[in-house]
Amino acid sequence: MLLEVKNMHIAYGDIRAVSGIDFSIEQGELVSIIGANGAGKTSILNSIMGIVPLKNGKIVFENEDITSLAAHQRARAGIRMVPERARVFPRLTVYENLMTGVYGLRKTINLDVQIAWLYDLFPILRERNDQPAETLSGGEQQQLAIARALISNPSLLLVDEVSMGLMPKLVDQVFDVLKQLNDQRGLTILIVEQNAIASLEISHRAYVLETGAIVHQGMASALLEDPKIKEVYLGTGA
Amino acid sequence: MNAYLITIATLICINAIVACGLNVIVGFAGQISLGHAAFFGIGAYSAALLATKAGLSFWAALPLVVVITALIGLLLGLPSLRVKEDFLAITTIGINFIVEAIFLYIPFFGGALGIGGIPRIMLFGVRLKGLTFFLLCLFFLLLVLAFCWWFSRSWGGLACFALREEESAAASMGISPVRFKLLAFVIGTAMAGLGGALYAHYIRFISATDFSFPVSVLLLSIVVLGGMGTLWGPVVGAVILGALPEVFRPLVDYRFLFYMLLLLLMIRYQPAGLLGEGSMVHRVFSLLLPEGKK
Structure with a gap:
């Protein structure tokens, strides 16, 4: 269980x-x-x-x-959550949003591998890498929220x-x-x-x-x- | 440069250092503080006491002053940061009044007479005053700005930004709210301590009213005017709010009315501050700078 x-x-x-x-x-x-x-x-x-x-x-x-x-x-x-309405950090870039998911785990996960995997899963995020999250559409924010939750495995x-x-x-x-x-x-x-x-x-x-x-x-x-x-x-x- | 201008520039520098600290708390971590003058005062009083009673030089006392102020910041931040928004504002106002009262009523801190006879700072056998003291303040301001720049790019800074934007989302990402709010509070109060030490050795006579609630309002006005969470905002705010009262000397009695009005106007028309994202200055500069650089 x-x-x-x-x-x-x-x-x-x-x-x-x-x-x-x-x-x-x-x-x-x-x-x-x-x-x-x-x-x-x-x-x-x-x-x-x-x-x-x-x-x-x-x-x-x-x-x-x-x-x-x-x-x-x-x-x-x-345990990680994709919250209702995404709740991404609006003024942080897509990349920074993803980085907020790895506190306490930086030594145990391979960041480059994780980022590459997530950007393959949601290719639009790779294009938006340096953009503040608030400039993303609702769907893109939802994808970012999922990626942010997944980065920690x-x-x-x-x-x-x-x-x-x-x-x-x-x-x-x-x-x-x-x-x-x-x-x-x-x-x-x-x-x-x-x-x-x-x-x-x-x-x-x-x-x-x-x-x-x-x-x-x-x-x-x-x-x-x-x-x-x-x-x-x-x-x-x- | 004449002595009058140097005096104003020095005080602007000191205010900018203290406001940079407040900016870490309010602008980076999103925690309102209306009691920052208390920590400015704790820095000044520690420096004054270490110089006059313990006979330490400014340089020997400075690390102690910063550590003492940051420790008291940690101690007072621990309970304060458990409350949010309006309650945090009220709690920090309370801290300001309590600290001021302690300076005023406990004889050890000089009571109503304050502490006088604080010696000048010596550097390489030279007494710093006038231009040389201003240059020392400028040096510390640049040091503080460099630290803020580094912090805004560090993991600690990122955690503070995330907490500012969406606290519960940040917590569910594994970011401890208490830990990083306290980190911002300790950094911010340490900078206030540094500013306080410089102030004490510059004015050379301090009393409790120098660090009363209106000073906290002034410091918050500086941060809001310049742009919360920006690097240079506190400097721009300190220059404007430091120079204006001199330009409008006849209106000195209405200064705090003006600060309040300014705060309200900024919040209504330029909520991100003069240098914040989406502000007039920011838009003008975005037009001038090449695509992609901000």
């Missing part, structure tokens, strides 16, 4: 965002959490990353309890609403890259998405979240066929 979340509770003041969910991810899996806006998806990712504190519960990563670790310590332990990649604000063609491209990373490099990925079809199509398993609780779970292919899921989340029902 790479990641195990037990009895996760998240609250903002008195408002409960996530109430007591359990889920787990195996090494090499690609798992989706789908659900409507406000279901608590982003809160779950942020609390795995350590940006949002848990009110209750436990997060176990690579057999170690990381519940009390700060975000930067979890990042160094091998994480063992778990968290991807938050990567499709948001992207045109459909780019959404497919980005999901193809994620699938390819999972297939070819065995990268474990947890995606949270409103775009349920796109994420279910590349996932092995999925959880369906509704107002802070898991209401369905199973193989992604089965969920895609489930008439109830189809009606509520895929918009293809009667």
Whole structure:
């Protein structure tokens, strides 16, 4: 088990965002959490990353309890996130943005190899190398955010609403890259998405979240066929 | 050069050194500080006490002064940097008032009388005053600028920039917010300490009000006017805000009204400062310089 979340509770003041969910991810899996806006998806990712504190519960990563670790310590332990709306550093260049991902790891990874690999994965970033990130388009920023997370060779990649604000063609491209990373490099990925079809199509398993609780779970292919899921989340029902 | 101009130039130099330190905290790391004068004062008082009570020369005392100021910066930064934005602004204002009160009410620091009789700086058997003292300040300013330039290109600088832009994104990249904010705070306060030491040996009589809250406002105005996060911004800001009061001497009573107005106008019309990206000066220079160089 790479990641195990037990009895996760998240609250903002008195408002409960996530109430007591359990889920787990195996090494090499690609798992989706789908659900409507406000279901608590982003809160779950942020609390795995350590940006949002848990009110209750436990997060176990690579057999170690990381519940009390700060975000930067979890990042160094091998969890990286592609945040909602990319959150690249606007005034830093593309290259500098990538370099922010290697603190504490400079001795263990080969920077030249990593940069070359990422620029092959996202060729547009090579062209934009010296440009401030704020001059990039939304799609390019999203690619930069993925590259920035990948530079450290994480063992778990968290991807938050990567499709948001992207045109459909780019959404497919980005999901193809994620699938390819999972297939070819065995990268474990947890995606949270409103775009349920796109994420279910590349996932092995999925959880369906509704107002802070898991209401369905199973193989992604089965969920895609489930008439109830189809009606509520895929918009293809009667 | 006449003595009057040299005096103004020297004070501008000292202000620029202290403002460079504030720029590391506010401009590089994005942490607001409205109490920078406190550290300017801690530097000046340490230098004054080491010179008058311990009898150390400026050169022997200087490393101690910088270390003392930076250590106090570390100590006060540790709790302060746990809060953000408005709360950090208020906390740093508080630090300024507390430090000023300590200088004013504790007899060891000379109380209301301040500390007088601070000796001149000796260099190769020469007493530095007038032009030679100005050149010494200029030398330290260039040293500070060189350090800022190096820091802005270092890993520590990059981490500070990332924290300034998106703190939680930086933390999820493995950058420790506390560690690098403190680093910026320690560098910034150390530079304030250096400026304070020069100030004490130049004015040769210091008192608590020299380092009161309005001085912090002046220092922040210098940084905002020149351009937060730029290399030369604090120098340009210090020159303008150092020269203007001399040009407009009759309006001296309204100086702080003017600083406030200036801050508001800058934030409204030139938020990046005179030398910041997208500013008027920056655009004019981008037109003059060849493509790709900025």
